[in-house]
Amino acid sequence: MPLGTLDRTPPPFFKQGPSALSKLMVFSALALFLMVADTRFRIAQPLRAGVATVLYPVQWLALRPVLALREAAHYFESLRSAQQQEAAAREKLASQSQRANQVEHLSQENERLRKLLDLRARVTTPAQAAEVLYDAADPYTRKVVIDKGLAQGIEEGSPVIDESGVLGQVTRVHPLISEVTLITDRDQAIPVMNTRTGARSVAFGDPGGGQAGALELRFMAGNADVHEGDLLTTSGVDGIYPAGLPVARVDKVERRADTGFARIHCLPQAHVDAARYVMVLSPLAAQIPPRPADLAAPAAKGARK
Structure with a gap:
């Protein structure tokens, strides 16, 4: 076939229509027209509202x-914050509870110290304050250890009182500490006087007899004028305890027909099981002036004759 007879036009399959540049210009002009028209006349507002209505369920599910x-x-953050606040509140409550207990304890100590000072003001005997350190380790005696000893001038036989009355007597002195035997010890005895009747007697420790931590008036006649509630104070006749210090109060009187003596139980006025601060008095014998020499000499000559 001669070359001049060939058809040089492209087949219909490769025909592209308008060029890409012309399409860009047409669509750009259309887009600009729609933007201006929508801005001025809001012609796309109904379409936009319809599309938003149709897409709302999809957006709701996607969110x-x-x-x-x-x-x-948010839940876990709130839970962690609540737990932290609860822990802080518990810690604060524990701290406040501890402070409240300390305030109550300090108030009790302050009240006891005030009473001790009031009792000290009524006693003319020289004294010095001491603190109870601990109870003695011997289970068969009733003793406590105080923080004063020979270095502070403590002597054996010195009476010891607390804010309520007679607590005991110093029975052993060390350089820095001393042992105090309580009045409820079974080997301890103290002369007392009934403030109601003026009758004198002797109170003995009765730690394991009728009542633990109590006292007993022994050798009292069965018809003795002693009643429950009578206050017993030191009589001062032993040369150790000053007169007038509270010792005990009669708790129970047993009058039996088979014996001529009454069994009288007393409760100590002092806090024998809970004393913290005490006052150590000088022995009463140390305050008695020595016997004059001029009186002692004739007495010695008379004894020789």
């Missing part, structure tokens, strides 16, 4: 996981 994650994060 559910995000909102759920936010709620979960």
Whole structure:
């Protein structure tokens, strides 16, 4: 076939229509027209509202996981914050409770010290304050250890009182500490006087007899004028305890027909089991002036004859 007879036009399959540049210009002009028209006349507002209405369920479903994650994060954050606040509140409550207990304890100590000072003001005997350190380790005696000893001038036989009355007597002195035998010890005895009747007697320790931590008036006649509630004070006739210090109060009187003596139980006025601060008095014998020499000499000559 001769070359001049060939058809040089492209087949219909490769025909592209308008060029790309012309399409860009046409669509750009259309887009600019629509933007200006929508800005001035809002012609696309109904279409936009319709599309938003149609897409709302899809948006709602798409936001559910995000909102759920936010709620979960907020829940765990609130839970952690609540736990921290609860822990802080518990710690603060414990601290306030400890402070309240300390305030109550300090108030009790202050009240006891005031009473001790009031009792000290009524006693003319020289004295010095001491603190109870601990109870003695011997289970068969009733003793406590105080923080004063020979270095502070403590002597054996010195009476010891607390804010309520006679607590005991110093029975052993060390350089820095001393042992005090309580009046409820079974080997301890103290002369007392009934403030109601003026009758004198002797109170003995009765730690394991009728009542633990009590005293007993022994050798009292069965018809003795002693009643429950009578206050017993030191008589001062032993040369150790000053007169007038509270010792005990009669708790129970047993009058039996088979014996001529009454069994009288007394409760100590001092806090024998809970004393903290005490006052150590000088022995009464140390305050008695020595016997004059001019009187002692004739007495010695008379004894020789």
